[in-house]
Amino acid sequence: MxxxxxxxxxxxxxxxxxxxxxxxxxxxxxxxxxxxxxxxxxxxxxxxxxxxxxxxxxxxxxxxxxxxxxxxxxxxxxxxxxxxxxxxxxxxxxxxxxxxxxxxxxxxxxxGWEEQMLAAVPVKPDETSDYLCGLWWSVVLQRGEWLVDPHLGR
Incomplete structure (x- = not known):
């Protein structure tokens, strides 16, 4: 068990x-x-x-x-x-x-990632943006939403 x-x-x-x-x-x-x-x-x-x-x-x-x-x-x-x-x-x-x-x-x-679903994940930059960057995700602020930029990579 x-x-x-x-x-x-x-x-x-x-x-x-x-x-x-x-x-x-x-x-x-x-x-x-x-x-x-x-x-x-x-x-x-x-x-x-x-x-x-x-x-x-x-x-x-x-x-x-x-x-x-x-x-x-x-x-x-x-x-x-x-x-x-x-x-x-x-x-x-x-x-x-x-x-x-x-x-x-x-x-x-x-x-991989389902990018639309990932973009919908609520991310507060003051709490988690450092974490996201630490895991190779480059986060950009665009039209008031945090999105993953797949072109920046790790």
């Missing part, structure tokens, strides 16, 4: 290979803006992380800097950050675990 479990940040085993690069400043900005809802997913059969390597890397840096933990992070009596990890999933093989790691990242990259 799938569940969310708080795990000690520095004790979470990472995947043997993770070919995904991470935009750490954007991840950090997202954590500050929206909390650490889910820090990652652990494969029970391998005992290793399959999703969330970038988030954990950012959380480790934040913990080392001794900043206040984001909402969703608990702190153990010894000061160790306890982060929410999805547990209860098992792959059929190591190859399947690695394939899931890649597919989980790649499918979101390939999805």
């Amino acid at each position: 799938r569940r969310i479990e708080r795990m000690r940040l520095h004790e979470i085993p990472r995947a043997v290979r993770n070919p995904k690069e991470h935009y750490l400043p954007g991840i950090r900005t997202s954590i500050h803006a929206f909390s650490a809802v889910i820090a990652g997913e652990l494969n029970e059969r391998t005992g290793r992380l399959v999703v969330g390597h970038g988030r954990l890397q950012v959380l480790e840096a934040m913990a080392a800097e001794q900043v206040s933990p984001a909402e969703g992070i608990l702190v153990d009596d010894d000061g160790t950050w306890l982060v929410p990890i999805v547990r209860g999933c098992s792959s059929r093989s190591d190859a399947d675990a690695e394939a899931y790691l890649v597919a989980n990242n790649r499918t979101t990259e390939k999805g």
Whole structure:
């Protein structure tokens, strides 16, 4: 059964290979803006992380800097950050675990955006424009609405 479990940040085993690069400043900005809802997913059969390597890397840096933990992070009596990890999933093989790691990242990259719907998302520049720019979105004010400019990219 799938569940969310708080795990000690520095004790979470990472995947043997993770070919995904991470935009750490954007991840950090997202954590500050929206909390650490889910820090990652652990494969029970391998005992290793399959999703969330970038988030954990950012959380480790934040913990080392001794900043206040984001909402969703608990702190153990010894000061160790306890982060929410999805547990209860098992792959059929190591190859399947690695394939899931890649597919989980790649499918979101390939999805793109429905621009009309995205333009309708209420964005208050004083609250979220820095966050949006941190995630490679260039936001422009046009006719009183915030729109994503797809030509500016990352």
